Amino acid sequence: MKSIIExxxxxxxxxxxxxxxxxxxxxxxxxxxxxxxxxxxGKTTTxxxxxxxxxxxxxxxxINGFDAAEQMHEVRKSFGIVFQDPSLDNELTAFxxxxxxxxxxxxxxxxxxxxxxxxxxxxxxxxxxxxFVKTFSGGMKRRLEIxxxxxxxxxxxxxxxxxxxxxxxxxxHLWQYIKKLNEEEQMTVFFTxxxxxxxxxxxxxxxxIDNGKIIANGTSEELKKQTKTNSLEKAFLEFTGSxxxxxxxxxxxxxxxxxxxxGAR
Amino acid sequence: xxxxxxxxLRQLKRYWRSRGRMLGALGxxxxxxxxxxxxxxxxxxxxxEGNYIQFLAPGIMAMTILFTSMFNGMxxxxxxxxxxxxxxxxxxxxxxxxxxxxxxGGATVAVVQGLIVFAITLIxxxxxxxxxxxxxxxxxxxxxxxxxxxxxxxxxxxxxxQSFPIIMNFIVAPIFFLSGALFPLDNISPSLRALIxxxxxxxxVDGIRGSLTLSSHINxxxxxxxxxxxxLILFLIGTYMFSKAEA
Numbered sequence: 001m002k003s004i005i006e007x008x009x010x011x012x013x014x015x016x017x018x019x020x021x022x023x024x025x026x027x028x029x030x031x032x033x034x035x036x037x038x039x040x041x042g043k044t045t046t047x048x049x050x051x052x053x054x055x056x057x058x059x060x061x062x063i064n065g066f067d068a069a070e071q072m073h074e075v076r077k078s079f080g081i082v083f084q085d086p087s088l089d090n091e092l093t094a095f096x097x098x099x100x101x102x103x104x105x106x107x108x109x110x111x112x113x114x115x116x117x118x119x120x121x122x123x124x125x126x127x128x129x130x131x132f133v134k135t136f137s138g139g140m141k142r143r144l145e146i147x148x149x150x151x152x153x154x155x156x157x158x159x160x161x162x163x164x165x166x167x168x169x170x171x172x173h174l175w176q177y178i179k180k181l182n183e184e185e186q187m188t189v190f191f192t193x194x195x196x197x198x199x200x201x202x203x204x205x206x207x208x209i210d211n212g213k214i215i216a217n218g219t220s221e222e223l224k225k226q227t228k229t230n231s232l233e234k235a236f237l238e239f240t241g242s243x244x245x246x247x248x249x250x251x252x253x254x255x256x257x258x259x260x261x262x263g264a265r
Numbered sequence: 266x267x268x269x270x271x272x273x274l275r276q277l278k279r280y281w282r283s284r285g286r287m288l289g290a291l292g293x294x295x296x297x298x299x300x301x302x303x304x305x306x307x308x309x310x311x312x313x314e315g316n317y318i319q320f321l322a323p324g325i326m327a328m329t330i331l332f333t334s335m336f337n338g339m340x341x342x343x344x345x346x347x348x349x350x351x352x353x354x355x356x357x358x359x360x361x362x363x364x365x366x367x368x369x370g371g372a373t374v375a376v377v378q379g380l381i382v383f384a385i386t387l388i389x390x391x392x393x394x395x396x397x398x399x400x401x402x403x404x405x406x407x408x409x410x411x412x413x414x415x416x417x418x419x420x421x422x423x424x425x426x427q428s429f430p431i432i433m434n435f436i437v438a439p440i441f442f443l444s445g446a447l448f449p450l451d452n453i454s455p456s457l458r459a460l461i462x463x464x465x466x467x468x469x470v471d472g473i474r475g476s477l478t479l480s481s482h483i484n485x486x487x488x489x490x491x492x493x494x495x496x497l498i499l500f501l502i503g504t505y506m507f508s509k510a511e512a
Contacts, residue, residue, distance in 0.1 A: 052355060053351060053511060053512050055511070073357060073359065076355055076356065076358075077357040083352075085348055086347065087347075087348035087349055087351045087352045088348070088349065088352075089347075089349045089352075090347060091278070091279050091282055092275065092278065092279075096278070099271075100275060101352070101356075103271040104268055104271065104353070104356040104357075105357065106267070106357075
């Protein structure tokens, strides 16, 4: 099978802090790929470079065969994304947010309306579809973001901590839905999560990033074997250490936070 | 081109839903109009220049459009802060279309604000000639597009909400005061005149005034040429800046 995402020596620095440090890996077409790592490891920065939102300092990214720094339009046609942090328009209704997305992604009217109806029911927001997003709770916004990411069916779907803050029912539903899309449409799925058991259950391949470097890459079985552990969670802790990462504890994290304040998220 | 339409529609919906705030934004130009129009009017008339309300109204319309247009850039910064900018930046839509939709949306809002001010100046005694009113509308729209594009260009490079209004004041105030919106251009010192001639808004103000009151300082075709060219250039700059925006 051929690679649909190719990453070669990718590096990104924010001032003197290296968020992503010379990473290389591939994701095969039709794979469900889990990208794991502790807080601040470089997951979101990597995803932002894969999705044309951030220019790398060096290295190459190929998405569906297109260079993410050069052929941005072709790259953008190839993927869909559910962001980690909110990206909805609060002044629009739930329906309008989905409709806006559907039109931007050129989903034709009949199919668009059908999917919007279906997805609004799927995430349990159908009765609230004409309410402004600014009246929604955090969990409702999260569910709406997920629904929006699924309106068009891209070749590659990026999910940056999609299940954060969702109840177990919704999480289980969501993964079933995504697996179905993966099987029926050969959609490649690239996701990050802190729920290691989700990665264990869903992903064909797993990469672990820490301090901006890829420290493990393989199937769940391979990672367990490498660390001589019997669960992926234990393997993960073995690779990354059990020390707790504070978001703004070390000097490095402070630099990152500062970068964030100045917009270099 | 559907993307252009949906971007435009979004701006209008947001405008309509915040109409209270937008009506509030009309306070400043109307204060200028009433205070200057009625305060300086008698002196203006004594100096033999005629009716100052008649002279001032087009200038105040241009002012409203200038301020509203530039502040459209604020929407880009809002979108960045609330994360929505990412949604548009990853979309498989040419940056040119996104820029066009945003510019047309912002410009439409600015023109509507300008028309509301126009309606109010009528109540206060502005008596325009209606024959060339569509030409005036065209000028209003070109000014709106040009400065909306300028606002978006600046906002594409700015990350935080605080610096935008400050920069705006630095740019917008001189553009407004040195445009001939408030005073006639005859008999002013050559150095001031040179500054005013250098300001693109001068031609926009003169175009609106020429078509609504049939008296102007500059040839209307020159007005048109300058403001049209200025609009195109700013639109291209805006598209370029926006295509470089990160989120």
